[in-house]
Amino acid sequence: MLAIEADTLxxxxxxxxxxxxxxRTETEAVRGVTFEVKPGELFGLLxxxxxxxxxxIKMLNTLLLPTSGTARVFGHDVARDPVAVRxxxxxxxxxxxxxxxRLSALDNLRYFAELYGVAARDQKRxxxxxxxxxxxxxxxxxxxEGYSRGMRQRLHIARGLLHHPDVLFLDEPSxxxxxxxxxxxxxxxxxxAAAGTTVLLTTHYMAEADELCDRIAVxxxxxxxxxxxxxxxxxRVGDRDVLDIEAYGAGDxxxxxxxxxxxxxxxxxxxxxxxxxxxxxxxxxxxxxAPVLAAFDGVRLGRVVSREPSLEDAxxxxxxxxxxxxxxxxxxx
Amino acid sequence: MIRVLRLIGxxxxxxxxxxxxxxxxxxxxxxxxxxxxxxxxxLFRAAGDPDRLLTASVGAGLMGxxxxxxxxxxxxxxxxxxxxTLETLVVAPTxxxxxxxxxxxxxxxxxxxxxxxTVLWGVLLFGVPLDFAHPLLFLVAVPVCVxxxxxxxxxxxxxxxxxxxxxxxxxPLDTPVWLLSGLLVPxxxxxxxxxxxxxxxxxTWGARAVHAATSGGDVITPLLTAAxxxxxxxxxxxxxxxxxxxxxxxxxxxxxx
Numbered sequence: 001m002l003a004i005e006a007d008t009l010x011x012x013x014x015x016x017x018x019x020x021x022x023x024r025t026e027t028e029a030v031r032g033v034t035f036e037v038k039p040g041e042l043f044g045l046l047x048x049x050x051x052x053x054x055x056x057i058k059m060l061n062t063l064l065l066p067t068s069g070t071a072r073v074f075g076h077d078v079a080r081d082p083v084a085v086r087x088x089x090x091x092x093x094x095x096x097x098x099x100x101x102r103l104s105a106l107d108n109l110r111y112f113a114e115l116y117g118v119a120a121r122d123q124k125r126x127x128x129x130x131x132x133x134x135x136x137x138x139x140x141x142x143x144x145e146g147y148s149r150g151m152r153q154r155l156h157i158a159r160g161l162l163h164h165p166d167v168l169f170l171d172e173p174s175x176x177x178x179x180x181x182x183x184x185x186x187x188x189x190x191x192x193a194a195a196g197t198t199v200l201l202t203t204h205y206m207a208e209a210d211e212l213c214d215r216i217a218v219x220x221x222x223x224x225x226x227x228x229x230x231x232x233x234x235x236r237v238g239d240r241d242v243l244d245i246e247a248y249g250a251g252d253x254x255x256x257x258x259x260x261x262x263x264x265x266x267x268x269x270x271x272x273x274x275x276x277x278x279x280x281x282x283x284x285x286x287x288x289x290a291p292v293l294a295a296f297d298g299v300r301l302g303r304v305v306s307r308e309p310s311l312e313d314a315x316x317x318x319x320x321x322x323x324x325x326x327x328x329x330x331x332x333x
Numbered sequence: 334m335i336r337v338l339r340l341i342g343x344x345x346x347x348x349x350x351x352x353x354x355x356x357x358x359x360x361x362x363x364x365x366x367x368x369x370x371x372x373x374x375x376l377f378r379a380a381g382d383p384d385r386l387l388t389a390s391v392g393a394g395l396m397g398x399x400x401x402x403x404x405x406x407x408x409x410x411x412x413x414x415x416x417x418t419l420e421t422l423v424v425a426p427t428x429x430x431x432x433x434x435x436x437x438x439x440x441x442x443x444x445x446x447x448x449x450x451t452v453l454w455g456v457l458l459f460g461v462p463l464d465f466a467h468p469l470l471f472l473v474a475v476p477v478c479v480x481x482x483x484x485x486x487x488x489x490x491x492x493x494x495x496x497x498x499x500x501x502x503x504x505p506l507d508t509p510v511w512l513l514s515g516l517l518v519p520x521x522x523x524x525x526x527x528x529x530x531x532x533x534x535x536x537t538w539g540a541r542a543v544h545a546a547t548s549g550g551d552v553i554t555p556l557l558t559a560a561x562x563x564x565x566x567x568x569x570x571x572x573x574x575x576x577x578x579x580x581x582x583x584x585x586x587x588x589x590x
Contacts, residue, residue, distance in 0.1 A: 013585060014584075061424055062424060062582070063420055063423060063424055063582060063587055064582055064585055065579070065582045065583045082582075083426050083428075086424055086425060086426040087426045089424070091420075091421065091424050093417075093420075095417070097415075097416060097417025097418075098416070098417035098418055098420070098421050099416070099417075099418070100347070100351050100416065100418065101416070102351055102354040102355065103347065103350065103351055103354075107347060107350070110343065110347075111343060111344065111347040112421070112425070114339065114340045114343045114344065114427075115340070115344075115422065115425040115426075115427045115432065116425050116426065116427075117336075117426055117427065120336075120339060159421070163426075
């Protein structure tokens with residue numbers, strides 16, 4: 001039996017604005033998403049903000065009803081049989097919210113252990129196991145409001161695992177977490193998957209997805225644009241070379257000029273304070289150093305590095321391709 | 334059954350302890366009933382009713398409990414939404430009614446303080462004599478009244494799950510309900526057309542029982558009526574919550590955005 005089956009899932013949000021004559025606005029956040037996840041698989045859902053990742057997860061974990069389509073978790077329909085689904089899933093999301101700040105980690109876990117139906121005789125042992133797993137032993141009696149974001153995130157994971165869920169939904173768990181805490185988090189997730197828990201992970205961090213996921217679906221504009229192993233996604237851009245160029249003050253017109261250089265397949269910019277890293281994808285073996293650098297005319301440049309394409313390059317190529325084919329507006333995440 | 338009772342117990346303890354750690358909530362919980370009590374005593378004195386000052390203090394206490402339940406239920410659901418915990422509560426395999434019941438009971442428990450505070454305030458500041466007609470029945474009537482109010486809070490909380498701005502609904506319900514329930518002044522002084530509404534509110538019967546225990550009269554009948562109506566409200570809340578949860582999942586109102 002499959003762990004997760006999503007079949008042409010759609011979700012439309014309706015909002016009303018204005019008074020007394022209200023205007024109804026419909027936004028299609030997810031537009032027919034289909035995928036399957038096998039038991040024990042670690043499946044990644046990648047996409048830009050507003051792509052529909054969180055909406056998809058919330059339909060699968062019973063928090064939102066699909067507008068159309070069906071989804072099942074271990075054979076239980078998420079719309080018709082939510083309680084059976086909830087017994088088998090854990091849900092962990094990123095950020096500061098979702099915990100009782102003025103209570104200790106122990107009080108939070110005790111309360112959720114009751115809600116998740118952990119037998120009274122097992123609670124103490126299970127909570128101790130989880131505190132150990134997420135490295136909060138010794139800090140469990142402190143109020144959560146004094147915790148760092150990394151500690152909160154670990155507590156979230158402990159909460160999500162209280163009832164030994166078969167499927168764990170992790171919605172951007174490493175958002176805002178420092179690199180060391182993020183590494184620990186990745187290790188915990190990898191261990192869970194190795195122990196047989198099915199994990200559905202959404203993230204913005206490509207290295208995280210590349211390291212952890214067995215398969216990845218790239219979602220953009222509410223549709224799945226690519227689905228495969230990290231290796232197969234990378235091979236989509238296997239016919240390309242990548243130039244990483246450090247630039248200081250390259251505006252949109254400069255990047256457009258770079259994109260128009262013959263042989264350039266795409267360009268993206270990452271701002272890091274005063275310096276920008278411009279990643280330029282070119283046809284493999286085209287040797288476009290000179291014309292690409294010439295397109296930066298007048299912009300101060302730093303280091304220029306030529307490298308093999310990564311999962312991030314594949315992701316950017318897929319998302320840019322999707323943006324070129326359709327540009328949905330105001331789609332919530 | 335034991336699991337349900339344990340869940341309710343742990344839930345009430347968790348939420349009472351969470352609510353009692355907010356300085357602003359504590360300030361309001363402490364001060365508002367005392368303001369009610371002061372106003373009530375002066376109103377009864379001005380009306381030439383000095384013999385019923387204890388009734389005034391007790392009435393102010395009931396108003397305090399109702400305020401705590403009303404704003405507590407609306408505020409609790411809204412607070413869960415703000416904390417981001419409403420989604421983690423809903424995604425738990427426990428029925429939503431059993432998740433919300435401890436929250437509303439916790440608000441009622443916190444509100445019970447109001448009764449003690451207003452009576453004590455009356456004694457200390459205005460020299461109100463503690464001459465309860467049925468002191469033991471008073472000690473039974475108050476918890477039953479608190480429970481009945483908690484059940485009413487559960488039904489309110491059910492509707493508040495659907496509304497992102499639940500507090501807005503709580504505000505206009507405050508004064509009408511305590512007026513219609515006769516918490517401070519008897520419902521008999523209100524227009525006759527309001528009486529059926531009053532009779533349908535567990536608060537009316539709970540208040541009647543508490544007032545009867547204070548100043549004399551039949552305590553048992555209104556007490557049982559309050560308990561029965563409270564149970565009816567709880568049943569209605571359980572029935573409504575199944576539909577409400579489904580609507581909230583369809584309308585996407587469980588999260589803030």
